[in-house]
Amino acid sequence: MKIKHVVPGLVLAAALAGPAFADKLDDIISSGTLRCAVVLDFPPMGSRDESNNPVGFDVDYCNDLAAALGVEAEIVETTFPERIPALMSGRVDVAVASTSDTLERAKTVGFSIPYYAFENAVVANEGVEMTDWEGMRGKTVGATAGTYEAIWLEEKVTEWGEGEFRPYQNQADVFLALSQGQLDATVSTVEVAQANVASGNFPGIKIVDKAPMVPDYVALITLREEYGLINYMNLFINQQVRTGRYAELYAKWVGEGEPADLTVQGVYR
Amino acid sequence: MFDTALTTNDLIFLARGAGVTLIVTAIAVFFGTVMGIVFGVFRYQVGPWWAAPLTFVLDIFRSIPLLIQLVLANAFVTTVLGWRVSGFTVACGVLSLYTAAYCAEIVRGGIEAVPPTLRRAARSLGLSWGQDMTSIVMPLAVRIALPSWIGLALGVMKDSALVYVVQVVELLKSAQILITRLQEPLFLLIVCGSFYFLISFPIARFGGYLERKWSRD
Numbered sequence: 001m002k003i004k005h006v007v008p009g010l011v012l013a014a015a016l017a018g019p020a021f022a023d024k025l026d027d028i029i030s031s032g033t034l035r036c037a038v039v040l041d042f043p044p045m046g047s048r049d050e051s052n053n054p055v056g057f058d059v060d061y062c063n064d065l066a067a068a069l070g071v072e073a074e075i076v077e078t079t080f081p082e083r084i085p086a087l088m089s090g091r092v093d094v095a096v097a098s099t100s101d102t103l104e105r106a107k108t109v110g111f112s113i114p115y116y117a118f119e120n121a122v123v124a125n126e127g128v129e130m131t132d133w134e135g136m137r138g139k140t141v142g143a144t145a146g147t148y149e150a151i152w153l154e155e156k157v158t159e160w161g162e163g164e165f166r167p168y169q170n171q172a173d174v175f176l177a178l179s180q181g182q183l184d185a186t187v188s189t190v191e192v193a194q195a196n197v198a199s200g201n202f203p204g205i206k207i208v209d210k211a212p213m214v215p216d217y218v219a220l221i222t223l224r225e226e227y228g229l230i231n232y233m234n235l236f237i238n239q240q241v242r243t244g245r246y247a248e249l250y251a252k253w254v255g256e257g258e259p260a261d262l263t264v265q266g267v268y269r
Numbered sequence: 270m271f272d273t274a275l276t277t278n279d280l281i282f283l284a285r286g287a288g289v290t291l292i293v294t295a296i297a298v299f300f301g302t303v304m305g306i307v308f309g310v311f312r313y314q315v316g317p318w319w320a321a322p323l324t325f326v327l328d329i330f331r332s333i334p335l336l337i338q339l340v341l342a343n344a345f346v347t348t349v350l351g352w353r354v355s356g357f358t359v360a361c362g363v364l365s366l367y368t369a370a371y372c373a374e375i376v377r378g379g380i381e382a383v384p385p386t387l388r389r390a391a392r393s394l395g396l397s398w399g400q401d402m403t404s405i406v407m408p409l410a411v412r413i414a415l416p417s418w419i420g421l422a423l424g425v426m427k428d429s430a431l432v433y434v435v436q437v438v439e440l441l442k443s444a445q446i447l448i449t450r451l452q453e454p455l456f457l458l459i460v461c462g463s464f465y466f467l468i469s470f471p472i473a474r475f476g477g478y479l480e481r482k483w484s485r486d
Binding site: 027031033040041047048050051052076077089090091 | 276278279282340343344347348351353435436443446447449450
């Protein structure tokens with residue numbers, strides 16, 4: 001009895017949903033709400049303040065995007081593994097969640113151009129003479145074993161043929177060793193480096209330079225077929241950079257210095 | 270000494286989460302019970318053969334995990350039907366149907382427990398079906414069904430923790446948000462558990478009180 005009613009209902013719903021489904025950009029504008037997936041246990045990109053409200057670079061970025069569209073922003077908290085399922089199941093419209101633009105993911109979801117890039121910084125003990133990353137040559141350096149930056153650093157030490165590389169169990173140990181002078185320098189993401197310098201838990205350390213490693217580019221994501229929205233997001237990211245809002249948000253959430261260059265030399269897009 | 274970063278603000282935040290849990294539970298138990306009574310009486314009245322389609326639908330709600338029901342219902346409503354409804358509405362809808370599915374069984378069991386001879390006696394005295402249902406069956410069936418119904422209401426309250434998947438920040442989700450921020454999982458879970466206890470205990474006691482009161486008259 002119930003089933004008989006459900007089947008024509010489904011057919012009718014599918015028929016009605018057809019035209020309304022055509023473009024997510026129109027749907028967002030007409031609904032008046034932009035639902036963004038944001039990861040809120042990943043400071044400084046996303047976290048919660050003392051009143052438990054979402055804050056961070058990604059939260060502000062979502063609010064900016066909503067303001068540009070002329071709609072209200074709704075922050076939907078997700079974990080890293082939940083981002084894409086939340087998008088696919090229609091719980092959110094876009095994910096502003098520091099998503100690395102891998103080719104594997106691009107088979108499932110649609111990426112905008114990068115809106116942020118995680119770069120690596122060279123952090124040194126204040127007692128060590130060092131002006132740029134090349135200054136690490138011949139010094140005692142270390143990093144968390146097995147990480148991307150540790151592999152890069154160890155390769156450099158081997159290439160230089162002088163100095164020493166020391167692996168550590170975790171990031172806190174590396175910074176403690178650096179602070180105590182057991183290490184001359186280390187490499188970590190700019191965000192971690194800035195946070196550790198600002199925390200005051202590791203006195204006597206300074207950020208020297210950015211490490212010349214390929215940055216981890218992250219992009220906004222939405223459904224693969226939503227070209228209208230992806231196009232809009234690309235232009236939006238471009239405008240964020242050109243109006244200086246990108247640098248402003250970087251200064252607000254990450255710290256001093258130049259935000260990462262979002263272009264890649266020698267190739268389109 | 271014991272030290273925590275939990276502030277009054279955070280306790281208010283938890284209390285607000287507890288409020289959401291209570292509202293969702295109250296709505297689900299109210300509509301679930303109303304629908305459950307209708308479905309239960311219908312199933313008893315028309316017999317197993319004609320009630321089979323309804324039984325089947327209710328069995329779906331009883332046998333699929335609530336978490337999956339919530340995610341699927343939310344996806345169906347927002348993407349297939351294209352309605353922009355809040356997660357709260359979806360949560361209340363799904364939880365009401367879930368409660369109704371269980372409540373229908375409790376109601377049917379309650380009605381079946383009333384001796385058929387007693388009902389025949391009532392009808393032979395000239396009572397209509399409606400009078401029989403309200404004056405004979407209801408008072409007896411309610412007494413039989415009450416403990417299971419209280420159990421159901423408490424169960425639904427704890428199951429309502431799953432509505433976080435449709436973006437409803439209820440008690441447990443509030444606690445998880447605080448755990449992420451303050452990194453004090455055990456203490457916060459104890460606080461959260463106490464909140465649940467504070468809500469459930471009066472309901473359980475009220476049920477016990479009604480049982481005792483009704484067993485005397």
